[in-house]
Amino acid sequence: MLTSNQKLQNELIEVAGALADAARAEILPHFRTLGLRAENKLDDGAYDPVTIADRAAEQAMLEILKTERPDDAVLGEEFGFRKGTSGLTWVLDPIDGTRGFISGTPTWGVLIAVGGEDGPELGLIDQPYIGERFLGGFGQAWMLGPQGRRDLYAKGVGDLTRASLFTTFPEVGDDAERAAFEALSRQVRLTRFGMDCYAYALLAAGHVDLVVEAGLNAYDIQAPIALIKAAGGLVTNWQGEPAHEGGRVLAAANKNLHKAALAVLSEAD
């Protein structure tokens, strides 16, 4: 692990916080602005809105990294990959949940992760409107919000039949992915939708047991992976393998739930 050095760890935590602060300042003035316009990013006409805020926030974060961590690589949702020489890579998604953002929901978030070749070691989820920050990595796992600072523990119930399961939209992904999700949904107590990255933060905080998604990009999941791991939970793909490249993701609050959910999801084509 490149980041076993305590001084470096503290520096990375500090820089992650500075990035989140900068993103907040760029994004909030654009949130819930009447007349907000979303560009269509994809040529095929799919609805993938990108706001001015999204680009401005990533730009602001890139500027900070250029100064504070010039040798680190950066993978950003908006501006792609920038090479580095330190062996560390920052992974940034300025607004995860753009559909929620343009609808005014308070469940989008700024995602910031940093780590080496084996994946993220520090993850931060920020919800600027509520004023909540969730950070996990290097032995820390805490949140700061309207109720003050709290340590994070992904606890989870003892078995699937009492578990809560979250995903963002009922299609989940393709037909096979939807079917696998629905098979899991039939075994749990409560299934809820629509929370974007906020569901991962709630899992890290001990309120949600399982989050399942598909079709993710690396920048969608690296911050949740480090955060949840630091809080005591697990994140893998649907085969139990590392998920930091994206794709099909299963986050679980404890090993029992992870094993039980994996047994269902791993049947997916």
Added chain:
Amino acid sequence: MLTSNQKLQNELIEVAGALADAARAEILPHFRTLGLRAENKLDDGAYDPVTIADRAAEQAMLEILKTERPDDAVLGEEFGFRKGTSGLTWVLDPIDGTRGFISGTPTWGVLIAVGGEDGPELGLIDQPYIGERFLGGFGQAWMLGPQGRRDLYAKGVGDLTRASLFTTFPEVGDDAERAAFEALSRQVRLTRFGMDCYAYALLAAGHVDLVVEAGLNAYDIQAPIALIKAAGGLVTNWQGEPAHEGGRVLAAANKNLHKAALAVLSEAD
């Protein structure tokens, strides 16, 4: 209208605010408490959690009404109906979205409405964790939150193909209700789930175009009706009739959207 008297209107607005303040104080200490337990309210084993917070908040609101508005009737989600003599009825749901509440999401709300026989004339939706309050009625429509005070305008896009549509869970209701919702969903640009009463607040604030639900109780919808009407939107059942008794509900940001959505939903069995 019993409430055309300006002094009475101001008093009702003030009392509604006091009720919301009292509910916040009772509920917030119980939100995101590790080990939170939910009772099962229904004997048939359906999952309908009621927390200590739910009951304590309604009790606190009832105490205020007993002192401040002793002659008004009260319909509460937890403790049922209390008769009055003034012709006015308060309709209270201390925690709308209990499933979201126990999962830690910030999209549940305190619902407070007051009106006469023809339905609610004043509606308030409060989200205590974020610190947001939406109020509409008697010529007022505003919200107070992290970004300060703003007037509310339900604007809405010009036609269905550009509209956003919200509901809480994909089943919506029975098979016919789900089918009708899905028919509408296929015509809009964006469908989102999981926001509970918060979706109605976002519609009143101009960020969401349509909200469709089924199987609602009177206390679920009276506050949204008054709020949305005051902000310039419309709420009816799926036949275009008054919806303040609950059941199937269509909220729309403007007349064009209402008419177009009604044409789809009114086909439901």
